[in-house]
Amino acid sequence: MNFLNAVAEATITDSAALASPGNGGSISMTEALGLSVTGIVVVMIILALLAILVVILSKVVRTFEKASKGKRSVTKEKAENTAVKISVKENKQESKAAALEETQSLGQLELYKTDEKTAAVIMAIVSKESGIALNKLQFNSIKLIEK
DSSP states (O other): OHHHHHHHHHHHHHHHHHTSGGGTTOOOHHHHHHHHHHHHHHHHHHHHHHHHHHHHHHHHHHHHHHHHHHHHHHHHHHHHHTSEEEEEEEOOTTTTSOOOOTTOOOSOOEEESOOHHHHHHHHHHHHHHHTOOGGGEEEEEEEEOOO
């Protein structure tokens, strides 16, 4: 940045000297061209520095995103390890018996170290993710696995 400040000061000094009353307020074509080229070079240098800064910042942000995704995957693995073991069978008895209403289910559910609210949420998630209606699934047991 000191280089840029020095160039800017030199440009200001040169333009002030050229516009002084001793020169009659006019500058030659070569001097004007030199000032224009100097200004363009200064602008291009600043743009190049900004481009480099953007590239560096994007790499830093990507690094932090990868680190946070890694933490999320570790958290997800822990959640899966300490989650629940679910025993589910699709209800194949539809052809044998009349179809159940949407509010009814078939069979008994055994809960091991799990409360009913958690079991209900797990059953809803399994139903949604599998695309099978909840009344067509038969849950045998839901067990909390601790590691």
